[in-house]
Amino acid sequence: MPEYKYLSGFGSHFSSEDSRFPNSLPEGQNSPQKCPYGLYAEQLSGSAFTAPRTENTRSWLYRIRPSVVHQPFQRFEGAAPFLRGTGWDEQHPNPNQMRWNPFDLPADGTEVDFVGGLHTVCGAGDVRSRHGLAIHVYLANSSMKNSAFYNSDGDFLIVPQQGPLDITTEFGRLYVKPNEICVIPQGIRFSVALEGPSRGYILEVYDGHFRLPDLGPIGANGLANPRDFLTPTAHCEDRSVEGYRVVSKFQGALFVARQGHSPFDVVAWHGNYVPYKYDLARFMVINSVSFDHCDPSIFTVLTCPSNRPGTAIADFVIFPPRWSVQEHTFRPPYYHRNCMSEFMGLIFGRYEAKEGGFLPGGASLHSMMTPHGPDHRCFEGASNAELKPERIADGTQAFMFESSLSMAVTRWGEETCQKLDARYYECWQALEKHFHL
Numbered sequence: 334m335p336e337y338k339y340l341s342g343f344g345s346h347f348s349s350e351d352s353r354f355p356n357s358l359p360e361g362q363n364s365p366q367k368c369p370y371g372l373y374a375e376q377l378s379g380s381a382f383t384a385p386r387t388e389n390t391r392s393w394l395y396r397i398r399p400s401v402v403h404q405p406f407q408r409f410e411g412a413a414p415f416l417r418g419t420g421w422d423e424q425h426p427n428p429n430q431m432r433w434n435p436f437d438l439p440a441d442g443t444e445v446d447f448v449g450g451l452h453t454v455c456g457a458g459d460v461r462s463r464h465g466l467a468i469h470v471y472l473a474n475s476s477m478k479n480s481a482f483y484n485s486d487g488d489f490l491i492v493p494q495q496g497p498l499d500i501t502t503e504f505g506r507l508y509v510k511p512n513e514i515c516v517i518p519q520g521i522r523f524s525v526a527l528e529g530p531s532r533g534y535i536l537e538v539y540d541g542h543f544r545l546p547d548l549g550p551i552g553a554n555g556l557a558n559p560r561d562f563l564t565p566t567a568h569c570e571d572r573s574v575e576g577y578r579v580v581s582k583f584q585g586a587l588f589v590a591r592q593g594h595s596p597f598d599v600v601a602w603h604g605n606y607v608p609y610k611y612d613l614a615r616f617m618v619i620n621s622v623s624f625d626h627c628d629p630s631i632f633t634v635l636t637c638p639s640n641r642p643g644t645a646i647a648d649f650v651i652f653p654p655r656w657s658v659q660e661h662t663f664r665p666p667y668y669h670r671n672c673m674s675e676f677m678g679l680i681f682g683r684y685e686a687k688e689g690g691f692l693p694g695g696a697s698l699h700s701m702m703t704p705h706g707p708d709h710r711c712f713e714g715a716s717n718a719e720l721k722p723e724r725i726a727d728g729t730q731a732f733m734f735e736s737s738l739s740m741a742v743t744r745w746g747e748e749t750c751q752k753l754d755a756r757y758y759e760c761w762q763a764l765e766k767h768f769h770l
């Protein structure tokens with residue numbers, strides 16, 4: 334495992350210099366007439382220049398060449414045939430409970446990298462008006478070679494499920510293992526190296542950036558603590574490469590621009606617009622210690638808010654290992670119908686509300702107002718269990734992308750992947766009438 338150095342904190346104003354180039358970060362100003370070491374200064378904006386201070390994000394990169402030194406962008410058709418970003422009308426709307434068996438990794442003998450392996454499962458909204466989200470899975474088996482990717486349309490929250498991701502970014506390097514997540518904000522270039530067949534989930538948001546949820550009466554500490562978020566440190570590669578490919582997802586389509594050098598030529602940087610990773614094992618769980626089942630918002634790691642108070646474009650929620658102690662309570666999730674859409678995935682283990690059928694590397698989607706809840710076996714078991722303090726979900730990490738938008742499923746998600754479990758509805762059919770006088 335590579336020993337990369339990180340900076341700790343969330344939303345902080347960081348500074349970093351590649352240690353091989355001391356004093357490469359200009360002191361006291363952003364745009365000196367000549368930068369140290371003959372570097373170019375480049376600003377990367379993550380918000381409108383005039384956004385309020387609490388939301389204003391930007392970073393300054395000091396690099397060997399400015400990013401503009403590239404050949405024109407050309408369409409990169411066929412590079413990721415199952416990636417979608419706009420126009421969600423491929424399929425007829427379908428309100429059914431959906432569950433997918435684990436998505437297939439690329440077949441032996443085919444080489445698929447992180448970008449080629451992007452498959453869109455569902456989404457809503459529009460990349461041009463910068464409102465909406467998309468949920469992808471990546472199914473890949475080879476490293477990106479002399480190519481970098483950036484997303485012009487929004488931020489990626491990446492949840493590896495199988496295989497670590499060794500990610501080189503303009504800000505430095507991140508090694509992200511299953512049970513860790515990372516966020517690569519809009520526009521930041523990155524390249525993903527793999528150690529073998531790799532699978533994971535991606536939540537893409539078009540509206541704005543992820544932030545930590547407010548804590549309200551919890552107080553100043555708890556849930557995902559800011560210091561556990563890790564941002565890379567500057568690491569520069571001065572590499573000439575004939576035909577290096579910079580791939581952009583722009584308005585939902587892929588483009589490629591060739592250039593003669595690696596884009597990871599940043600010697601120093603400072604700012605608060607950065608990629609970061611987070612270890613889900615660090616999540617401090619808050620829950621009921623008396624009775625009843627709390628809403629899953631208590632497990633929110635990160636949220637991308639909408640303009641409506643308390644209503645997210647998307648929340649990233651986890652169901653981490655914890656103690657369950659509630660008295661005279663049906664402890665698993667309640668039956669419910671939600672005005673939000675719930676996409677779930679499983680990193681490892683098994684989810685408490687579903688005894689079978691929901692497997693690591695698979696997924697489920699319970700759309701707006703579609704009823705769902707514990708399956709028959711879970712209901713009968715939990716209704717009759719002795720309510721002693723119990724560890725739940727040890728060795729498990731399920732998660733949910735919950736959105737206030739109503740998502741459409743892509744053709745790949747509903748048909749081509751052939752993973753949709755047509756018998757999912759059966760898990761509730763045996764729920765009996767227990768009504769008695």
Ligand SMILES: O=C(O)Cc1cc(O)ccc1O
Binds near residue numbers: 627667699733
């Ligand atoms: O549907 C699900 O399994 C997710 C979920 C979990 C929970 O504890 C409460 C509500 C909810 O939607």
Ligand SMILES: [Fe+2]
Binds near residue numbers: 669705
């Ligand atoms: Fe739910």
